[in-house]
Amino acid sequence: MKVNIKEAIDLYYETTNKKTPNYDFELVIDIQEFFKAKSYINVSTLAERIGMNASLLRQYLKGLKFPSMAQVGRIESTIRQIGDELSRTELQAS
Structure with a gap:
């Protein structure tokens, strides 16, 4: 999502022939939006x-x-x- 936002900003500046400013941003969402986006997370288990x-x-x-x-x-x-546990997971074919 953050990549898409950055691409949209860059495209805006490119199409308006304006110089793209040097920027950085942080994407923050609330709990409700997080669980809408990550509906596969089991609420009871979490x-x-x-x-x-x-x-x-x-x-x-x-x-x-x-x-x-x-x-x-x-x-x-x-x-x-x-997330840390998942990123360290290694799967094997049986």
Whole structure:
């Protein structure tokens, strides 16, 4: 997604014959958007890994409740741990 945004910005400057500024940006999304984009993540299993009630995590995802920054940190940390585990996974053909 970040690559597409950068390409769109570069294309804009190219088509307007303006000099492309030197820029860098960070893509940040909220919990609801993250889980919409990553719908393959099992909420109950993630909640268990976080040590959080699955019902509470679902309420965050539906926008019925809003997590504190500490809760967001716990969720993000667990997601990053899972990502690290997946990136170290090596599969073999049987």
